[in-house]
Amino acid sequence: MNQLIKQALQQAGDHSGLQTIRCLAGGSINESYYVETESRQYFIKYHTDAPDRFFALEAKGLELIRETHSISVPHVFALSDEKHRAYLVMEWVEGAPAADTDWKLGDRIAAMHQTIGEQHGFTDDTFIGTLPQPNRLCSSWLAYYRDKRLNRQLQLGIDSGIMTGKRRERMEKLLEKLDKWVPDDVAPSYLHGDLWGGNWLTGPGGEPYVIDPSFLYGDRHFELAFTEVFGGYSSDFYRGYEERFPLSPAYDDVKPLYQLYYLLVHLNMFGEAYGRSVDMILKRYVG
Known part of the structure; x- marks a missing residue:
């Protein structure tokens, strides 16, 4: 070594x-x-x-x-x-958190989201964890999220045998009706793509840094929804974000559908421990 x-x-x-x-x-x-x-x-x-x-x-x-x-x-x-x-x-990035580090993190992420690309998706196939994430650029966020994100995880689950029976039926039904909840007319923000609590750290002067991206352009609410899946973000983070870039009133309605992608990723990577969370979201939207 x-x-x-x-x-x-x-x-x-x-x-x-x-x-x-x-x-x-x-x-x-x-x-x-x-x-x-x-x-x-x-x-x-x-x-x-x-x-x-x-x-x-x-x-x-x-x-x-x-x-x-x-x-x-x-x-x-x-x-x-x-x-x-x-x-x-x-x-090497190292520093001590300051009183406003979490607020700064929210503010800085909001500023990143205010940078807009030309289309949704990405030019390159990437990875989410160790899973390959096929991509393409797409004028429609709905089409990209349905076809390249959710449907990709559905097919992986079918291949592995973890997406069967009622779960598979509900997932396929959800994809057919996704346009009821997921918007098509949102701006393609610059997104980190894997913003769980372990993918940011504190640098000199208490300044936040982000690491380990799985970059894409897309609905900024997709990114925010993931920050709420496993925690790790304080109320100051969300306050800093909303002071710069308020969330859409429709965020609470679409949030579980955006969290579904990351829960499917974990279901496909780590197994049935994430199955109940996936099933609860599917039942909420398609019964």
Whole structure:
């Protein structure tokens, strides 16, 4: 591993002496390391069997978010998607939370959402966790969300045998009637795409940073709905968001349908522990 890290640092242009390598806990997909050289500190992620363009797509998402000039992201120094030698070299971000960090996070995410793309979806196929996420650009948010997001998870569930019987019937019925609840005339906001509570951290001066995007353009309420699935966001976060960019009055009606996608992802990745939550949403909308 030391040799691979040295290679990664050389690609990043750092030829100074290597001082510290420390394996970090947390994260179920990649191995993570704190690395310090004579020049600076780094965060390096390594994947033994990364899918094609795995880290390149993450870096592209970070750069697109950076271009909004809304919220901070770590700088990427180098990456490789070479088979069995895939890594991502980023700046090490560390800081202590300030009294207004959560408010700033909400405000900055709202500012990112005020940056608008030309169409919904994305130019590249990406990943949500370890699951491939096929994409396309689409003028219709409804069509994109139905066909590329929900239907994709339905088909994965059918293939694995976890989407059967009443669950499958309800899911198919929901897709037929989705236009009753999901809007088609929303702006394609810049979205992080995987904004659970573990994908942001505090940097210098209490400034929030976002990490690990699964980038797309879409309805900003889709992003906000996911922040409420597993928690990790305070009332100050939502206050900061709404002070800059108030939510639509229809948000509460569509929120469970947007949360459904992420619950289907977890159902397909981790199994039946998420089945009850999926079934409750399906029953709410299609009986």
